[in-house]
Amino acid sequence: MAHSGSASGADRFKALYNLLSALSRARVLEDLYDAALSSLMEVTAADRAAILLFDEDGVIRFKASRGLSERYRAAVEGHSPWPRGASDAPALVVPDVLAHADLAPFHDALREEGIRVAVFVPLALDAGVFGKFMLYYDTPHPFTEDELEVATAIAAHVAMATERKRAELERARSEQRLRTILDNSATVIFLKDLEGRYQLINRRHEELFHIPEQQMVGRTDFDIFPAVVAEQFRANDLAVIEAGQALAMEETVPQDDGIHSYISVKFPLQGPDGRATGVCGIATDITERKQLEDASRHLAAIVESSDDAIIGKNLRGIITSWNRGAERVFGYTAEEVVGGPVSILAAPDRIDEMPRILAEIAQGRRVDHIETRRRRKDGQIIDVSLTVSPVRDGAGRIVGASKIARDISERKHSEQERALLLAREHEARRTAEQLHAVAPRLAAQLDMRKLVQEVTDIATALVGAEFGAFFHNLRNEKGESYMLYTLSGVPMEAFAHFPMPRNTEVFAPTFRGEGVVRLDDVRLDPRYGRNAPHHGIPEGHLPVRSYLAVPVISRTGEVLGGLFFGHSTPGRFTASHEAIVTGIAAQAAISMDNAHLFEQAQRAQAELKRSNEELRRANQDLEVFAYSASHDLQEPLRTIALSAQIIERNYGKQLDEKDAVFLANILTASRRMGVLIQDLLAYARAAKSEEGPAPRVDSAAVVSRVLESMTASIEEAGAIVTADDLPAVAMHEGRLTQLFQNLISNAIKYRDKEAPRVHIAARSGDGCWIFSVTDNGIGIEPQYAEQIFGLFKRLHGREEYPGSGIGLAICQRVVEQYGGRIWLEESVPGRGSTFCFSVPCDSVR
Numbered sequence: 001m002a003h004s005g006s007a008s009g010a011d012r013f014k015a016l017y018n019l020l021s022a023l024s025r026a027r028v029l030e031d032l033y034d035a036a037l038s039s040l041m042e043v044t045a046a047d048r049a050a051i052l053l054f055d056e057d058g059v060i061r062f063k064a065s066r067g068l069s070e071r072y073r074a075a076v077e078g079h080s081p082w083p084r085g086a087s088d089a090p091a092l093v094v095p096d097v098l099a100h101a102d103l104a105p106f107h108d109a110l111r112e113e114g115i116r117v118a119v120f121v122p123l124a125l126d127a128g129v130f131g132k133f134m135l136y137y138d139t140p141h142p143f144t145e146d147e148l149e150v151a152t153a154i155a156a157h158v159a160m161a162t163e164r165k166r167a168e169l170e171r172a173r174s175e176q177r178l179r180t181i182l183d184n185s186a187t188v189i190f191l192k193d194l195e196g197r198y199q200l201i202n203r204r205h206e207e208l209f210h211i212p213e214q215q216m217v218g219r220t221d222f223d224i225f226p227a228v229v230a231e232q233f234r235a236n237d238l239a240v241i242e243a244g245q246a247l248a249m250e251e252t253v254p255q256d257d258g259i260h261s262y263i264s265v266k267f268p269l270q271g272p273d274g275r276a277t278g279v280c281g282i283a284t285d286i287t288e289r290k291q292l293e294d295a296s297r298h299l300a301a302i303v304e305s306s307d308d309a310i311i312g313k314n315l316r317g318i319i320t321s322w323n324r325g326a327e328r329v330f331g332y333t334a335e336e337v338v339g340g341p342v343s344i345l346a347a348p349d350r351i352d353e354m355p356r357i358l359a360e361i362a363q364g365r366r367v368d369h370i371e372t373r374r375r376r377k378d379g380q381i382i383d384v385s386l387t388v389s390p391v392r393d394g395a396g397r398i399v400g401a402s403k404i405a406r407d408i409s410e411r412k413h414s415e416q417e418r419a420l421l422l423a424r425e426h427e428a429r430r431t432a433e434q435l436h437a438v439a440p441r442l443a444a445q446l447d448m449r450k451l452v453q454e455v456t457d458i459a460t461a462l463v464g465a466e467f468g469a470f471f472h473n474l475r476n477e478k479g480e481s482y483m484l485y486t487l488s489g490v491p492m493e494a495f496a497h498f499p500m501p502r503n504t505e506v507f508a509p510t511f512r513g514e515g516v517v518r519l520d521d522v523r524l525d526p527r528y529g530r531n532a533p534h535h536g537i538p539e540g541h542l543p544v545r546s547y548l549a550v551p552v553i554s555r556t557g558e559v560l561g562g563l564f565f566g567h568s569t570p571g572r573f574t575a576s577h578e579a580i581v582t583g584i585a586a587q588a589a590i591s592m593d594n595a596h597l598f599e600q601a602q603r604a605q606a607e608l609k610r611s612n613e614e615l616r617r618a619n620q621d622l623e624v625f626a627y628s629a630s631h632d633l634q635e636p637l638r639t640i641a642l643s644a645q646i647i648e649r650n651y652g653k654q655l656d657e658k659d660a661v662f663l664a665n666i667l668t669a670s671r672r673m674g675v676l677i678q679d680l681l682a683y684a685r686a687a688k689s690e691e692g693p694a695p696r697v698d699s700a701a702v703v704s705r706v707l708e709s710m711t712a713s714i715e716e717a718g719a720i721v722t723a724d725d726l727p728a729v730a731m732h733e734g735r736l737t738q739l740f741q742n743l744i745s746n747a748i749k750y751r752d753k754e755a756p757r758v759h760i761a762a763r764s765g766d767g768c769w770i771f772s773v774t775d776n777g778i779g780i781e782p783q784y785a786e787q788i789f790g791l792f793k794r795l796h797g798r799e800e801y802p803g804s805g806i807g808l809a810i811c812q813r814v815v816e817q818y819g820g821r822i823w824l825e826e827s828v829p830g831r832g833s834t835f836c837f838s839v840p841c842d843s844v845r
């Protein structure tokens with residue numbers, strides 16, 4: 001049985017054992033082929049061997065060979081005695097390859113390679129032939145049944161091992177592929193068993209939750225997520241197992257950057273028996289999409305709740321969206337207008353505006369905040385502010401426009417109102433400024449006649465009247481009121497023929513002080529034209545249409561007059577003119593009051609001056625009279641006295657007793673009268689002012705001269721007269737002498753029982769020198785302190801103390817001429833008196 005060169009049975013067994021162990025150790029197919037060829041050559045003593053397998057394309061190719069040339073392999077590759085997949089393919093032994101007709105195409109190659117015998121051993125499994133073993137002998141070789149059997153057995157093992165290995169590699173490859181897919185997937189993929197223990201996670205899962213797969217396997221969601229999250233997952237997993245089919249569910253999970261939302265497609269994993277073994281999940285992060293959704297929902301809500309009209313339209317001007325604001329602003333509901341042309345909103349005067357805007361939009365330009373007008377459903381035209389922006393599709397093409405329209409009618413209205421208010425404010429300010437400019441001029445004008453003219457002129461100019469008149473009441477000295485008028489804009493003659501404004505319904509309110517009358521057209525006023533004889537404006541009167549009349553009322557409420565303005569065209573006088581004239585009228589009233597007071601004051605002053613003058617003249621007359629009378633009276637008095645003395649001397653002894661008394665009376669009376677006349681003359685002289693400025697005079701010297709002249713009476717009375725240091729004063733010497741003469745002689749004359757003591761002193765005070773003459777005489781009752789200075793005023797009978805009551809009156813007149821005064825400073829009856837007089841220090845006449 002054993003053939004020379006062939007292995008024995010034991011060797012064969014050993015070879016097979018080696019082959020099996022090699023096969024089981026083989027890590028790659030090449031190892032496997034190598035082991036197979038070694039075993040084959042060992043047990044069959046073949047010179048060469050090869051293993052060829054069908055590739056996917058159905059062509060059989062060398063996978064391993066021993067001892068074959070490249071050239072040969074290339075020549076025979078692709079040849080197989082059996083088609084791929086053939087079942088029950090027999091091994092084929094070709095004892096002489098060159099004699100075998102089927103191999104004819106390869107004879108050259110075989111010859112060249114030096115091959116004589118070839119054995120084809122199929123490699124087959126259930127699916128049929130998938131390859132072959134080739135054994136080659138260079139010399140004729142009786143290939144035995146035994147050898148064939150062993151070769152076939154080896155082929156069967158190798159076929160099985162090859163297939164197993166290939167399947168194993170295939171599985172590993174597909175697993176690798178799957179893994180690659182899993183790990184490169186942007187979605188999170190995982191497998192869990194029925195208890196929720198992870199069995200597999202992909203790389204995305206690892207990345208997101210920072211746990212590598214090895215650590216993750218065997219752990220559950222409760223190990224890695226907060227309980228509330230894990231519970232959610234678990235409940236969903238169980239629902240999937242319960243349902244027995246794939247379910248899509250939304251799940252949320254915390255990640256590094258916050259909570260993420262996932263759409264998880266979960267399906268049950270099934271074992272071979274169809275029972276669930278776990279859950280597979282494929283979770284896609286939809287956070288961004290959700291955010292976008294939220295954002296767009298938010299946006300939609302904003303659009304919907306906006307007060308502005310937000311309208312979508314395509315480039316053909318067809319409305320595509322219409323929010324509630326649009327309903328409110330334009331009055332149409334979305335159902336009414338969506339799908340219809342936006343041109344229904346066009347205001348009649350702006351029909352061509354919309355196509356222009358669409359043209360801009362088509363160019364990709366935005367139309368920003370234009371203010372225009374649109375028409376509402378109810379036909380009302382409203383002011384709107386428009387912003388129109390292009391809308392682009394995903395590819396950036398402009399497909400339409402979104403338009404935001406804001407109803408600005410109200411704003412426009414308030415803008416207009418504001419403009420009006422501003423204008424009014426401006427007017428008011430102008431009025432105030434004008435009045436401000438006018439007021440000082442009027443206030444400064446105290447001449448009533450000029451004042452009323454100025455008021456009329458200013459007011460007429462400021463209101464732009466063609467003419468103005470100021471009818472004003474005046475009062476004459478007797479307090480009787482009468483009316484005058486001034487005119488502006490026309491000569492006085494224009495009014496000369498017309499009577500004063502009559503008490504008509506148009507004029508009267510002004511003179512009654514009832515307020516302003518402003519008429520755009522006086523002829524249209526119901527009060528106009530009712531009075532005879534003219535029934536309106538008299539013939540020849542200036543034409544008046546615009547009429548403005550403002551009363552001028554004094555502080556005391558007395559209507560001082562009325563300002564009247566006229567213009568021959570209607571509607572000339574405005575509210576601001578009214579304000580101006582009202583202001584001027586108020587100012588005029590004040591100024592007129594002032595002018596009036598000024599006039600009164602002027603008049604009072606003039607009156608005072610006049611009566612002073614009268615008084616002065618009367619005084620002068622009196623002085624002249626007193627002087628001339630006393631002077632003229634002296635002459636006849638002297639004649640009487642002389643005649644009486646002659647009668648006494650010549651006939652004194654012949655007269656009887658009665659006649660002698662009469663004669664004595666004549667003599668006494670004429671003597672007294674002489675004294676009286678002297679005194680009167682002195683008084684009259686005292687009233688006459690001295691000529692020229694008062695010289696400075698030494699009062700001490702004056703006093704001593706006076707005392708010298710009085711030596712006789714001083715000695716006779718046994719009087720002692722003393723004096724302090726006396727100052728020099730500005731006074732005419734004669735006057736000062738008069739003063740001291742009167743005061744010192746009174747001090748001696750009105751002595752009591754004791755010898756008289758007289759003291760003269762001077763003190764300065766209050767800008768003047770005050771001289772005092774003090775005596776120890778009879779004194780004066782206080783109630784007579786003033787009276788004693790009156791002309792002819794005496795407190796005693798002539799028998800008691802001689803005198804005419806003129807001395808103190810003269811003193812008073814003298815000091816008053818020098819701006820001083822005289823008074824009884826102190827007097828106690830029975831104890832004495834002190835008389836004082838003052839002379840201003842800088843006294844000049």
Ligand code: ADP
Nearest residue numbers: 746747750779788794795803804805806807808
């Ligand atoms: P006559 O001395 O001529 O009467 P006077 O004008 O000098 O007039 O004085 C007025 C009156 O004042 C006197 O009559 C007298 O009663 C009173 N009288 C003036 N001086 C004194 C004095 N020194 N003491 C008291 N009585 C005086």
